[in-house]
Amino acid sequence: MKSSYSTFGTSLARRNFSASLNWASKPLSTVHRGTAFEERSLKLLRDNMSMSLRRVGGKEDGGIDLLGWWWLPDPSGSANSPRRRIRVLGQCKAEKKKTSPKYVRELEGVLHRFLPSIQHHWVNPITAPSTLDPVVALLVSESPFTKSTLLRAMSSPIPFFLLHVPPLQESASEIEAEQIQNIGMAVWNSALGGTHGVLEGEMEVRWERELNNGAGRPGLWWQRERLSSWTPDATSSAMTDLDEEFELKATP
Known part of the structure; x- marks a missing residue:
C-alpha cells in the first residue's frame, strides 16, 4: 500500500512538473517567434528598402520595436x-x-508622445520646411491587415508605411497554399507617398513575387526603375550619430 501511494505521488509530481514546464515554455516560444520575425524584417528592409534599422525591445522601449x-x-x-x-x-x-486598427492607433500615439516637436511635418512637410528629419511610422505584420486597419492608416495624418510579410513556408503544399491565399503587401498613405507627402509622390512601393516559387519581397521604384537598396556603412558618421540624436524619452 505504501509503495502504491509512493508511485501515485511520484506520478502526480511528474505531471505537475511537466505542466509547469509547458506553462513556462509558452511565453518563451512567443518571445522567440517575435524576435525571429523582427530579425527577418530587419534583413528584408535592409536588403530591399534601403532601411538601416536596429531592434529596440525591452521594458523601456516605449512601444517601439525598430528604430533607424x-x-x-x-x-x-x-x-x-x-x-x-x-x-x-x-x-x-x-x-x-x-492585424487590427488598434496597432495603428498605438503607433500614432507613440509618435505623438515621443516626437511632438515635429508634428508640423505630418501636416505638410513641403509648405512647412524644417531642418529636422521627417519621421515615418512603420508597421510590419506577419498576418494580413484588416480592412479597418488599412482605412485607419490611409486616413492618418502621420506618414504611415504598412508591410505584410507572410510567414515562411517549408513544404511544397504549404508553398502552393501560400501562393494562392497569403500574398504579401506593401502600402503607404498619402501623408507619406502623396504629392504633398514626405516622398512628394516621386516613389512607388510594390510587393514583388517570383513566378517559380511564389516567394515575395517589397520593392521601391523611382523614375520608372527599381531603386537599388543602399545603406551607409555601420561605422560611418551617418550611423554612429543615430543614438546620439534620438533618445527614447516620452514627453511628460
Whole structure:
C-alpha cells in the first residue's frame, strides 16, 4: 500500500512538473517567434528598402520595436545624388490573427508622445520646411491587415508605411497554399507617398513575387526603375550619430 501511494505521488509530481514546464515554455516560444520575425524584417528592409534599422525591445522601449533611418534619393536629385535620410519608428507584430486598427492607433500615439516637436511635418512637410528629419511610422505584420486597419492608416495624418510579410513556408503544399491565399503587401498613405507627402509622390512601393516559387519581397521604384537598396556603412558618421540624436524619452 505504501509503495502504491509512493508511485501515485511520484506520478502526480511528474505531471505537475511537466505542466509547469509547458506553462513556462509558452511565453518563451512567443518571445522567440517575435524576435525571429523582427530579425527577418530587419534583413528584408535592409536588403530591399534601403532601411538601416536596429531592434529596440525591452521594458523601456516605449512601444517601439525598430528604430533607424530610411535612405532615399532626394526628389529633385538624380540616381547618383547623395541620399537623404528619413527617421523610422516601427513595430513588428508576429500574430496569427489579422492585424487590427488598434496597432495603428498605438503607433500614432507613440509618435505623438515621443516626437511632438515635429508634428508640423505630418501636416505638410513641403509648405512647412524644417531642418529636422521627417519621421515615418512603420508597421510590419506577419498576418494580413484588416480592412479597418488599412482605412485607419490611409486616413492618418502621420506618414504611415504598412508591410505584410507572410510567414515562411517549408513544404511544397504549404508553398502552393501560400501562393494562392497569403500574398504579401506593401502600402503607404498619402501623408507619406502623396504629392504633398514626405516622398512628394516621386516613389512607388510594390510587393514583388517570383513566378517559380511564389516567394515575395517589397520593392521601391523611382523614375520608372527599381531603386537599388543602399545603406551607409555601420561605422560611418551617418550611423554612429543615430543614438546620439534620438533618445527614447516620452514627453511628460
